[in-house]
Amino acid sequence: MQPAQRSGTVAVNAEMSKAIPFLPRPEKLDGSMVGDMGFDPMGLSEIQTDLNYARWAELKHGRAAMLAIVGMVWQEYGPHLPGDKFATRDPFEAISSVGLNGNLQVLFAIGIIELANFNKYYGEGEPGDIGFGSDRLTGKDAAFIEKTKTQEIVHCRLAMIAILGATVQTLMFHKPLLG
Numbered sequence: 458m459q460p461a462q463r464s465g466t467v468a469v470n471a472e473m474s475k476a477i478p479f480l481p482r483p484e485k486l487d488g489s490m491v492g493d494m495g496f497d498p499m500g501l502s503e504i505q506t507d508l509n510y511a512r513w514a515e516l517k518h519g520r521a522a523m524l525a526i527v528g529m530v531w532q533e534y535g536p537h538l539p540g541d542k543f544a545t546r547d548p549f550e551a552i553s554s555v556g557l558n559g560n561l562q563v564l565f566a567i568g569i570i571e572l573a574n575f576n577k578y579y580g581e582g583e584p585g586d587i588g589f590g591s592d593r594l595t596g597k598d599a600a601f602i603e604k605t606k607t608q609e610i611v612h613c614r615l616a617m618i619a620i621l622g623a624t625v626q627t628l629m630f631h632k633p634l635l636g
Contacts, residue, residue: 491603492610512584513577519613520585522620529623533633548627585609 472482474495482495485502490512497503505511532548545551552560574587585606594602623634 491606509584516585516610516613519610519617522616523612526616526620526623529620529627530634534635546633547631 472495474480474482476494476496477498480495480498483497483500483502485508486493486495486497488495490508501511502508529548532551533546537543543551543554545554570587577587594605597605626632626634
């Protein structure tokens with residue numbers, strides 16, 4: 458019986474990933490994008506032809522995750538409006554307690570933001586620039602701008618992991634997040 462053969466090859470002098478130093482850096486992740494650590498264990502950069510679009514998606518989902526984790530903690534521990542509709546501390550029960558009209562308002566607001574930014578996802582624009590808030594970087598030096606953008610993408614990634622963990626914990630154990 459012959460030993461199993463590995464199907465992939467790695468160049469001897471391939472550049473290594475910053476995130477996992479014993480793995481080679483994927484070819485498309487050359488460090489030109491802010492927050493690029495050469496981490497792509499699933500090989501998505503090989504499949505995705507437009508990394509600009511992928512960065513837009515990562516920022517959009519990360520920002521939503523940051524809002525979601527703050528909302529989840531606020532729902533459990535923050536002050537609430539008076540009334541039976543708003544009395545629940547369970548974040549998933551809160552979604553159904555506001556009713557269809559409340560959820561449609563949120564869905565409508567999300568739809569407006571998506572439609573307003575639809576053409577930006579496929580263009581040459583800066584990923585994540587939706588037209589407000591970016592003026593705070595005007596007049597700043599390049600190092601500060603890169604640091605700020607790196608902090609945002611790192612926080613986005615952390616929030617995506619946090620909301621996944623908080624959701625699993627809440628659904629499995631039906632206990633408050635922090636107590």
